[in-house]
Amino acid sequence: MISIRVRYVAQLKQAAGVAVEEVELSSSSSVRDLLLLLADRHGAPLGNLLLGEDGSPQSTILVFVRDEQIVPSDGSLLKDGDVVTLLSPMAGG
Amino acid sequence: MSTPDQSLTNDDRAIYEWQLSVSGFGEDGQRRLKNASVLVSRVGGVGGTVAYELAAAGVGRLILAHAGNVRPDDLNRQLLMTHDWIGRPRMDLAPRRLRELNPTLEVLAVAENVSEENVERLVCEADLVVSCAPLFSERLLMNREAVRQGKPLVDCAMYELEGQLTTVIPGRTPCLACLYPSEPRAWARRFPVLGTVAGTVASLGAMEAIKVLAGLGEPLLGQLLIFDLRDMTFRKASIRRRPDCIVCSRC
Ligand SMILES: [Zn+2]
Numbered sequence: 288m289i290s291i292r293v294r295y296v297a298q299l300k301q302a303a304g305v306a307v308e309e310v311e312l313s314s315s316s317s318v319r320d321l322l323l324l325l326a327d328r329h330g331a332p333l334g335n336l337l338l339g340e341d342g343s344p345q346s347t348i349l350v351f352v353r354d355e356q357i358v359p360s361d362g363s364l365l366k367d368g369d370v371v372t373l374l375s376p377m378a379g380g
Numbered sequence: 381m382s383t384p385d386q387s388l389t390n391d392d393r394a395i396y397e398w399q400l401s402v403s404g405f406g407e408d409g410q411r412r413l414k415n416a417s418v419l420v421s422r423v424g425g426v427g428g429t430v431a432y433e434l435a436a437a438g439v440g441r442l443i444l445a446h447a448g449n450v451r452p453d454d455l456n457r458q459l460l461m462t463h464d465w466i467g468r469p470r471m472d473l474a475p476r477r478l479r480e481l482n483p484t485l486e487v488l489a490v491a492e493n494v495s496e497e498n499v500e501r502l503v504c505e506a507d508l509v510v511s512c513a514p515l516f517s518e519r520l521l522m523n524r525e526a527v528r529q530g531k532p533l534v535d536c537a538m539y540e541l542e543g544q545l546t547t548v549i550p551g552r553t554p555c556l557a558c559l560y561p562s563e564p565r566a567w568a569r570r571f572p573v574l575g576t577v578a579g580t581v582a583s584l585g586a587m588e589a590i591k592v593l594a595g596l597g598e599p600l601l602g603q604l605l606i607f608d609l610r611d612m613t614f615r616k617a618s619i620r621r622r623p624d625c626i627v628c629s630r631c
Contacts, residue, residue: 347564377539380512
């Protein structure tokens with residue numbers, strides 16, 4: 288198992304109800320696996336912000352692993368101790 | 381931009397004395413600001429303070445775009461607006477408020493929001509764009525046009541007690557469409573926010589604009605600054621260009 292710290296930004300934080308949470312995942316899990324687990328665990332409204340109607344990650348959510356942007360469809364794997372930041376776009380002006 | 385290069389006067393030196401001694405800025409930086417035109421859209425909570433900061437810093441010319449009248453619920457964050465102007469056009473007040481601070485400032489005030497019809501003309505007037513609109517459609521339009529015209533764009537946005545900003549240099553950095561290839565649907569026009577958050581993200585955005593114009597420091601190139609004033613966390617994350625970006629992939 289690996290343990291991941293998830294940080295939520297903006298609307299995602301409000302939907303999750305927490306700013307940070309710790310998640311345990313099986314080894315060789317991808318960011319996509321993480322998003323599926325979070326959507327399943329929290330349900331709506333967080334799930335709808337993370338995943339599209341077809342169950343794939345929303346393309347407008349920004350994902351950072353250790354402050355480097357990654358694209359969930361790349362399939363890159365998470366490592367134990369990674370900090371994943373999930374940001375829902377803001378346009379407040 | 382098309383005006384001949386103006387040098388500093390003794391009046392300029394008297395007003396900007398405190399910033400002329402900033403390392404890496406100096407008379408050359410001040411002269412660059414004086415000869416610069418900046419488009420700010422809109423002039424609400426973020427854009428109004430961006431405009432005020434740029435006017436104070438000595439930017440020579442501002443192009444402001446914002447439709448509509450001042451509303452009571454603007455006043456917690458739109459510091460260019462005043463209570464006595466409720467119900468009257470924002471664009472009649474903004475230039476006057478800015479010139480009270482800086483009488484030499486040139487202002488082109490356009491009482492329209494950025495749209496398909498005016499975006500080319502508005503961006504054409506400017507050397508740099510500061511994007512402060514409350515809708516992604518307007519932000520993505522300004523981004524597309526700034527990239528097309530090869531002009532830098534500072535995108536600054538807020539939500540509740542959080543903010544984010546990045547600086548786009550077409551051809552060098554990711555653009556807004558690299559971040560959001562399609563318009564984010566979950567964003568709602570009305571969002572929770574305190575005015576201090578608007579002021580913070582505005583000052584940071586104006587700082588980025590000044591840095592790019594004056595060649596000062598290190599702007600947020602390929603980086604997204606994300607902050608949360610609830611616990612005063614500021615982080616920089618690196619962002620990526622999309623090889624298939626519909627806006628900037630051919631730059
Ligand atoms: Zn792009």
